[in-house]
Amino acid sequence: MIEQYLGFSSDYILLGLAALVLIMIILLIVFIVQMSKLKKRYKIFMEGSTARSLEDTLIYRLEQVDELIEANASNERNIDTIFKNMQSCFQKIGLVKYDAFNEMGGKLSFSLCLLNENNSGFIINAMHSREGCYTYVKEIIDGNSIIQLAEEEEKALQQALGDN
Structure with a gap:
């Protein structure tokens, strides 16, 4: 059917x-x-674990994560502070040793240039002779000096600026 x-x-x-x-x-x-x-x-x-001990372990790990987050935030603040402070520190150096006078040997005279991140700082020029040592300081602002630079001072400045 x-x-x-x-x-x-x-x-x-x-x-x-x-x-x-x-x-x-x-x-x-x-x-x-x-x-x-x-x-x-x-x-x-x-x-080997009860549900309670598993819960305690999870809570402990979450607390550790919270501590790591706080420590990371603190580290970031400290790094920012360090970078801000480094901008005014002397980071660039140029040194030229030379004989200031022909009667002296051993290159006891020198020009030392110290600059910060913004290429501002100073040049110390120490000229050594038989009578004594004469030291001069010239201010550098944005990689330039208002006062005329001697040849050795200019070389030290160029070294600090990275122009060699």
């Missing part, structure tokens, strides 16, 4: 349903195996 309405035999329907049941049983077995593996991993994870 059903065969007349559908146009095919009920045997095909039963075979289709049997195949579907077989596929469902296979999927059920796969899911049971996966669940078993998951339970084993969970037991290993929780072994």
